[in-house]
Amino acid sequence: MDNPLNPNRKKQRIDDLAATAGTGGGAGSVAVADLTVGDAGHIAESTGVSLIASAWSRLRRDPVFLLGAFITLAFVLLAIFSPLIAPHDPTAGLLLKEVRPQTNPIPGARPGYPFGADSSGRDIFSRLIVGSRQTLIVGVMATLFGFIGGLTLGTLAGAIGGWVDSVVMRVVDVMLSIPSLLLAFSVAAIAARPSQWTVIVAIATVQVPIFARLLRGSMLAQRGSDHVLAARALGVKPSAIVFRHMLPNSLSPVIVQATLVVASAIIDAAALSFLGLGNPDDRQPEWGQMLGKAQQYIYDHPALAIWPALCIIVVALGFTLMGESLREALDPKSRR
Amino acid sequence: MTSMSASPSTHPSVHPGAGEPLLSVRDLRVTFQRQGQEPFEAVQGVSFDVRPGQTVGLVGESGCGKSVTSLAIMGLLPKHGNHVSGTVDYEGTNLLTLSDQEMRDKRGKDIAMVFQDPLSSLNPVVPIGIQVTEVLERHRGLSRKAATPVARDLLDRVGIPDPDRRLKDYPHQLSGGMRQRALIAIALACKPRLLIADEPTTALDVTIQAQILALLKELVQDTGTALVMITHDLGVIAGLCDEVNVLYGGRIVERGERHELFAQPRHPYTHGLLASIPRLDAPRGQRLQPIPGSVSDNLPWTHACAFAPRCSQPIEVCTQVMPELEEQHGRALRCHNPVEGHR
């Protein structure tokens, strides 16, 4: 995550990313090797290498990307199949008899319970595994809603321009100038009853301006591009120019940003539930919430906090590594 | 030339018996105005005619205002930061006064354009077929399904082998020459009466250039499409154009029928351009004669001939008075001291 206290750095970073769409030709393809033809009158087959193909050939050999992709894939599979993988029911107080509220509130590790149980006697290992599902849902949904919101605002600003652009971008800049966690807290705190959905909406709100600025930047680059001029020279209608010619070519930096956003959404979601602004129902395990609950036992039982924290860090790292190497691979400036 | 009767530069004479012009550009001026900068007049009163089926060349070195002229005709200049004046009559309608909507209906249907760089002029994420059918759907009201066979025939017509497969290909899967063929197919899809080609071969290999020029020539002859050929390369003009306009510093400095102009260039700039082309029939050991200096040496047209600092035979008046465009026998010349005799 960027330093939330420095909105200018945040903006700069977004704009740099947007610029990659303008020069790179977007999600599609730009011929790298433009070979030519042999004898006159006969057209030889000569195929350029698309941006995606050349990016992929580099990513395939990039250990950072492979590590990130491995973590991400493992996490997604874990989240999907968590009920099958978890050895115990994460909501059942199986070790409740072992809990001694006065002397030893946390049952330690034992056969079948590698990380022990929490103060309600529930298996921590199973809770961590099943908690991945909440994390995935919140991370992906928040990113999706943020993406949709940013897409709408960014398209509006980049396609219409003029005063619409000015108004939208001033609102976006104001939102960007508020530290992202503070904004998320404010939105989450508005809700009468905190739930999983308030977390998703709060985090999505934070992502909207990032996606909006990013998309508007790459839409503007597209607006001045040759193929948009060529489409206009054919009398193509403005709506088709925007949706067929500008938008699809503006998406690649936005998609890269989305993988990075999942990482920060996971961290922010954990922060919100850690502070009690998340889903209060602890029958649904969630890493941030487990971290929050571990607070009162932090001196005697630090493992209770370390395990969920480690999960959050590793998963966020996985998405970040993948996103950053994707970004680098798709950035035409970094091509070798 | 100075003894020639001066006719107003805004009314070039009509070729006898050549019919009414399809496109008639009169005193076209384009001024770019950026905040905090001096206004810059990129096109300074350009006038020319294009008759149906005719191929007219617009020649001049880089930066002389060729692209700006073509964009102004098409109404494709940015909405802000420039001012266009004069008239662009297309079949009696002044295109400069049309609304955005009316102009959109004309572009691609009545007037089409082919640009310099075939790769960047195609949408990288849309298959070629969709890019051809798009314009058919737009202007001929065809459905995607009905337009596909038409698109296939068009690709076939411009010499793209295996058109059925190529319809599904993305631009990066085609070679440079094939991309330009595809762009020509798209431009001619709705049988426009006028095609503007802005340096269509500059980004291509020499062998491909010849193919594309031959294709353009064949297509405009077959369909009776009028062609405005914009180029910095007199070699392109030589094989293609009926009439040639030579541009310098945003103004036309010489105009003439192709053979006459090549046989007897009268403006020192045209003369210099021709002399700087390698000739096979030149005596051995004769060196090429490039025009000295660059566009940055130009004087302002307002009180001089812009070309004077680079001219091979300037006289005193060249740096004091702007020469007018004078017409005689279908040729026009803007020069105080023209080149005499045959080349």
Ligand SMILES: Nc1ncnc2c1ncn2[C@@H]1O[C@H](COP(=O)(O)OP(=O)(O)O)[C@@H](O)[C@H]1O
């Ligand atoms: N959008 C623009 N804003 C300001 N100046 C421009 C713009 N487009 C072109 N020009 C200037 O107009 C002149 C003519 O450009 P152009 O018509 O593109 O030349 P060419 O003959 O090579 O096609 C150049 O000096 C160029 O710098």
Ligand SMILES: [Mg+2]
């Ligand atoms: Mg040009």
